[in-house]
Amino acid sequence: MIRTLFVLYICCIFFLVASKSIAQCTPPWADNCVDANVLCSLDELNGYSCSSLKYSNPTGCSPICPQGGGPHNTAWWAFVSDGGQVTINFKFQNCSVNGEGLQIGIWGNCVCTESVACNSDCNGPGQFALTANLISCKTYYLFVDGCSEDVCDFTITTSGGGQPQLSPLGKINNDSDRKIQVCQGMCNKKFNIDNQNGNCLPIYEWTLDGNIIGGTGNELYLDFPDEGDFQLCVTAYIGNPNSGSICDQEGPECITVTALLSQDRYGPLQRICATQLPFDFHGTKIFNDGTYRATFHDASCCKYDSVVDFHIIYNDSLGCQNTNYAKGIVFLDKNKNGIFDNQEILLNDYIVSSAPGSFATFSNQNGYTILLERNAINTIKASVPNPAVASVVPNDYQINVGNVYGQIPGQYDFAIQENDLLDLEIQINSSVARPGRTSVVTLQVNNVGNIAATQSVITLQFPTGWNVIRTNPMYTNILGGNLLRWDYMNTINLKGTKSFRIEMAPPTTAKQGTPFELIAEVDATNDVNPINDIALWNNKIVASYDPNDKLVNKSNYYSISDQNKELIYTIRFQNTGTDTAFDVTIRDTLSKGIDATSIRVVNASHPYQLRMKKLGYLEVYFKNIFLPDSSVNELS
Incomplete structure (x- = not known):
């Protein structure tokens, strides 16, 4: 008796398995939409015969069609095509449960938001056709469901819907060298790849440093919170890369994205009243003069530092209490x-x-x-x-x-x-002169009148035996071996200037302490003020020198008739430290014997800002001049 029961048990298992295996057809269905293997054309369903599921599987959409119906024993197939109009004919018969027939349709996704064609009428055995206009390369999902779990035999025939093919991918963002630079912190940076030919709509898989990111479209938006180099790649698929059902593939196409910290942004000088201390600069408390920075993000989320100079001012200063x-x-x-x-x-x-x-x-x-x-x-x-x-x-x-x-x-x-007057003046300046070493002489012609100077002649007389290395602009000729001449034909506009740079060297045999003289002259027709047309530079050959000095001795630097008693100061400064100087402030208390209201700047090596809070207390501020330290050979 025990043996008989054992045999019957085995037989029952055999018949159950056999019953379900008969319903499996080729190509096989899937119980769930997302698990459906992708067929590479509708041709694979042409002539397809099968039966609806004989077990409960309510995985269809609810309702199963937009017009109604419900899921009961849903089977799924996925397919792609080359697009255009297609027709899928269904013929079903031998409905063995209740005779109500089948519900059949096509969805454009597995979340039931894109119905393409659908029939939920339950009118018994018969035939009908689904007609749709499809997008090339896009994956569609075909379902068959029995009305109230009816089980019917069916046959499918198709027309249209051939196998699609991908065209080669272009470059991401059409970037020719496959290198894109962004700022650290950038958000929502758009990346895209050109659409396929023929309106083909494949699945795009994006990866960043090998990790899958983004959606399945041909564009995505990325954030870059960190500095560094990143490899962004995209691959186009027809089919389902997650399940391995791939009909065609192009790529990967890659670029390198470099995220860099943005340069500092410098704000204008800020003056703070002492009564406002401590001043809150975006979370930083300010108690003293100095340079402060705060981190911000711009409209693109780019991270940058705002750098601002703060100057504390007191009751005798503008904008503060009691002023x-x-x-x-x-x-x-x-x-x-x-x-x-x-x-x-x-x-x-x-x-x-x-x-x-x-x-x-x-x-x-x-x-x-x-x-x-x-x-x-x-x-x-x-x-x-x-x-x-x-x-x-x-x-x-x-x-x-x-x-x-x-x-x-x-x-x-x-x-x-x-008054409508032409008045050119010339000024001269020279670096120190050492035997056999290059000295830089600078001439500056200033139009201090109020009409433009259309042509002028500039000359520089120098000691015999000195070697002219180069000039900018190039001189017209050398007269007598010690007179440089420029026939300057360009216009010097009102308040305009023109500089002439001369590199020359005393002879190697020159002795320390030997005096020398440089004479500069400008000549222009109808110049009303010949007094300022000549300038002299007197100095001596030296072997060593102080790199920071102020020259005002009239025996060293003056115009022929002392320019209405003008004194011309030359202030030279050098960074004798070991690192670059970014900002430099020169402060000078002028002699009471000088009319402080007559000050004017003749020439400067860098852009500057003049300050004078009280008459006679002069400040010259050089911002961001990046003055190299003394170990740097600036001439080379």
Whole structure:
């Protein structure tokens, strides 16, 4: 009895397995949409015969078609095509459960949001056709479901829907060298690959350093929070790369993405009143003068540091407690009407002073702001470098400041009115002269008149025996072996300058302490002021020297008739440290025997900003000049 039961048990298992194996057809179905193997064309379903599932498998969409119906025993197939119109004919019969028939349809995805064609009518055995216009290379999902779990035999015939093929991939972002640079922190950086020919819509797989990222489209957006090099690749598939059902493949196509930290951004000088201390600079507390930085992100999420110089100012300074000040502009009054009109220009570096407080400032493209004494009548004046060719309108402003604080109402503008005169001046400067070593001589021609100079002749006389190495611009000729001449035919515009650089060397036999003289001259037709047409440089041959000095001795540097008693200072400075100097400030207290309102800059090696808070206390500020240390050979 025990043996008989054992045999019957085995037989039952055999028949159950055999019953399900009969329903398996080729190509086989899948119980779930996402597991369906992809057929590479509808041709693989042409002539296909099978039966609907004989077991419950309600994995279809709900409703199974947009117009209704529900899933019961759903079977799935996936396929791709070369696009266009296709027809799938179904013929079903031998419905053995309830005779209601089959529900059949095509979905464009497995999340039931894109119905392509569907029939949920349950009218018993028969035949009908699904017709659809398909996108090339796109994966579609065909289902067959029994009405109320009906089981029917069916046959499929198809027309259209041949096998698609991919065209070669282009370059990501059409970048020719496959290298893209972004900033650290960048967000939502777009990357894309050109669409396939013939509206083919494959699956795209993106990887970053070998890791799959993004969706399945031909574009994606990435963030780069870290610095470094990253390899971004894309591969196009027809089919399902996750299941291994691949009909065609192109790629991978790759690029290298380099994420770099953005350069520092430098803000303007900020002045803080002492009463505001400690000042909060985006989380950093400021107690003293200095350079501070804070980290920000721009609209593209790029990370950068904002670098700002802060200067602490006190009660006698602009904008702080217990101060009074006035504002205005200094401009070139071309039509001499005393009013700032269109096409007229604002002037830089004109000194504006106020008394009795002895305050001073320089004009710039934003105008000027000058401090005033409280409870006093203040006189504001603007000064011109050369009163012989220009005047100021008005001569001054009288402002009665009472027991008040802040900006004095009104606009205190100064018009600079010039006569129509041609006036070129020449200035000369030289580095130290050592036997057999290169010295750099700089000539600067300034148009201090108010009409353009269209042509001029510049000469430089130097000691006999000195060797001229090179000049820029190139000289026209050398006369007598010790006179360089330039026939300069270009225009020097109003307030314009032209520099001439000469590299020359004294003879190797020159003795230390030997005096020498350099004579520079400019000649222009109709120049009204010959006084400033000649400049001399007298010095001695040296063997060593102090790299930081200030020269003002008239025996060393002067014009022939001392230019209306002008003194010309030459300040030389060198970085004698061991690292680059980024910002340099030169401070000088001028002698009381000098008219501080007459100061003007003749030439400078770098862009500069003039400051003068009090008359006679001069600051020259060089920002971001990156001055190398003394170990660097700048000439080479």
